[in-house]
Amino acid sequence: MTVAASISNKIVEAILSQQLAPEARLGESELATLFNCSRTIVREAMLDLAARGIVTVIPRRGWFLTQVDAEMARELYDARQIIETGLLRHFAQKGRPLEPHLVQRLQSHLAEQQLALEAGHVGRRSYLLGNFHVCLAECLGNRLLAEKLRDFTVLTTLFTMRHQTPGDARMSYEEHVAIVEALASGRLADAGECMREHLGTWDSKVHMVREVDPLDGLRRALAPMPSDVKGVAAGGKK
Amino acid sequence: MTVAASISNKIVEAILSQQLAPEARLGESELATLFNCSRTIVREAMLDLAARGIVTVIPRRGWFLTQVDAEMARELYDARQIIETGLLRHFAQKGRPLEPHLVQRLQSHLAEQQLALEAGHVGRRSYLLGNFHVCLAECLGNRLLAEKLRDFTVLTTLFTMRHQTPGDARMSYEEHVAIVEALASGRLADAGECMREHLGTWDSKVHMVREVDPLDGLRRALAPMPSDVKGVAAGGKK
DNA sequence: CCTCCATGTCTTGTATGCAACATTAATATA
DNA sequence: TATATTAATGTTGCATACAAGACATGGAGG
Numbered sequence: 001m002t003v004a005a006s007i008s009n010k011i012v013e014a015i016l017s018q019q020l021a022p023e024a025r026l027g028e029s030e031l032a033t034l035f036n037c038s039r040t041i042v043r044e045a046m047l048d049l050a051a052r053g054i055v056t057v058i059p060r061r062g063w064f065l066t067q068v069d070a071e072m073a074r075e076l077y078d079a080r081q082i083i084e085t086g087l088l089r090h091f092a093q094k095g096r097p098l099e100p101h102l103v104q105r106l107q108s109h110l111a112e113q114q115l116a117l118e119a120g121h122v123g124r125r126s127y128l129l130g131n132f133h134v135c136l137a138e139c140l141g142n143r144l145l146a147e148k149l150r151d152f153t154v155l156t157t158l159f160t161m162r163h164q165t166p167g168d169a170r171m172s173y174e175e176h177v178a179i180v181e182a183l184a185s186g187r188l189a190d191a192g193e194c195m196r197e198h199l200g201t202w203d204s205k206v207h208m209v210r211e212v213d214p215l216d217g218l219r220r221a222l223a224p225m226p227s228d229v230k231g232v233a234a235g236g237k238k
Numbered sequence: 239m240t241v242a243a244s245i246s247n248k249i250v251e252a253i254l255s256q257q258l259a260p261e262a263r264l265g266e267s268e269l270a271t272l273f274n275c276s277r278t279i280v281r282e283a284m285l286d287l288a289a290r291g292i293v294t295v296i297p298r299r300g301w302f303l304t305q306v307d308a309e310m311a312r313e314l315y316d317a318r319q320i321i322e323t324g325l326l327r328h329f330a331q332k333g334r335p336l337e338p339h340l341v342q343r344l345q346s347h348l349a350e351q352q353l354a355l356e357a358g359h360v361g362r363r364s365y366l367l368g369n370f371h372v373c374l375a376e377c378l379g380n381r382l383l384a385e386k387l388r389d390f391t392v393l394t395t396l397f398t399m400r401h402q403t404p405g406d407a408r409m410s411y412e413e414h415v416a417i418v419e420a421l422a423s424g425r426l427a428d429a430g431e432c433m434r435e436h437l438g439t440w441d442s443k444v445h446m447v448r449e450v451d452p453l454d455g456l457r458r459a460l461a462p463m464p465s466d467v468k469g470v471a472a473g474g475k476k
Numbered sequence: 477c478c479t480c481c482a483t484g485t486c487t488t489g490t491a492t493g494c495a496a497c498a499t500t501a502a503t504a505t506a
Numbered sequence: 507t508a509t510a511t512t513a514a515t516g517t518t519g520c521a522t523a524c525a526a527g528a529c530a531t532g533g534a535g536g
Contacts, residue, residue, distance in 0.1 A: 275491090276491045278490055279490070297498090298496075298499095299497095299499085
């Protein structure tokens with residue numbers, strides 16, 4: 001694997017493990033010294049991540065993790081639901097059960113999820129919960145979609161990190177279990193339905209999300225001020 | 239638009255218009271002089287195309303359009319069918335008809351297709367027939383999937399070009415018309431079914447595809463030779 | 477005390493130079 | 507003539523140097 005690829009991989013993994021603050025700046029020189037290579041190579045990695053939508057450059061300012069706004073988040077969840085349920089539906093049409101060694105692969109993935117869950121490894125837990133969807137897509141026989149799904153999962157993580165969606169890990173895990181169980185016992189339609197529910201509940205969670213307001217901190221700091229009460233433009237609390 | 243972006247766009251358009259031989263080499267220096275920029279910029283464009291799977295580099299040999307093998311083609315058509323029918327299904331679930339200005343956009347796109355078809359503009363025809371799917375995805379409200387669909391369409395073109403799939407342009411056009419008509423009159427489920435058929439017939443066409451044999455030209459050139467008839471390894475014509 | 481401007485510093489943007497390697501052509505040799 | 511070896515050529519791989527711009531700092535002027 002080239003150095004550039006290892007840099008972008010490392011960054012992707014760091015995001016999925018929630019070890020990278022979503023507002024962090026990715027300085028070219030910093031990364032170059034960190035990976036002991038030239039800026040050219042770092043740039044190559046950043047360009048790759050940019051093509052995948054994970055990273056954005058502000059000219060002459062720096063590289064930043066993409067800020068996923070509400071509209072993009074909607075498209076993201078829609079896309080994931082469409083792809084994953086579509087993949088399951090497409091597989092179901094073939095009328096054959098999932099091959100045993102693939103079932104086993106999914107089950108051992110679930111075991112790892114459970115392990116991380118019980119051990120309280122937040123990073124690994126988060127990584128595995130996202131990675132499960134990629135693993136499933138691979139098992140269903142479409143690497144092209146699996147790869148794109150990985151990128152979408154990364155972007156989803158960036159969204160949830162910034163908006164602190166509650167994200168019940170145990171519940172996600174159990175829904176994963178239900179999907180694999182349906183798949184293993186040949187109830188393919190059920191698996192699709194589980195997946196639809198698993199990915200369809202995002203907006204009910206997102207309603208709890210407080211809108212991120214760049215002036216939020218400032219506003220809050222100023223609101224209780226005794227003086228200058230009516231000085232600023234209209235609009236108190238939303 | 240940056241120079242790098244214009245290079246990659248140009249290449250993508252050239253592929254979709256079938257103006258770029260699928261075995262063509264994309265030399266960095268060539269492109270640099272062609273676009274009057276340095277190799278650095280060209281490299282940036284190639285890296286972008288590589289991240290999208292459109293181009294592949296052979297170390298120290300050059301950049302080439304990706305060779306889509308049979309397995310990848312299968313995934314490609316599956317992916318497109320999953321995404322596009324999924325998009326239609328997802329839209330149908332919302333229970334609202336397509337907004338009038340979007341219907342109109344699709345219809346004028348159809349008009350352009352017809353124009354190119356009747357005028358016999360092969361390149362533009364090919365471009366529009368592929369672009370229709372991207373346009374539709376955009377109209378259905380998911381830019382993320384629309385963009386990925388564009389890349390998939392490019393790869394599909396690369397496959398069909400190399401394998402000379404018959405590809406009846408007029409039939410494709412008429413299927414597009416059927417989809418838009420269903421969409422315009424609110425028969426959303428019908429639209430999905432049309433799309434499924436439109437994208438589902440690929441393998442029946444691919445059966446007609448002659449397997450590409452790297453020795454094909456050589457073999458053909460040697461076959462009618464009167465001398466040395468039994469010299470080469472077994473296997474005459476397929 | 478506030479505002480405006482100059483300047484220094486830090487960042488990415490781009491070109492270029494050289495190294496490493498693959499292929500091809502030429503040449504020597506059996 | 508066939509083959510192995512060597513030289514030449516052309517390509518990408520990578521590092522580096524410098525340019526261009528954004529931002530922060532400090533000071534002068536009001």
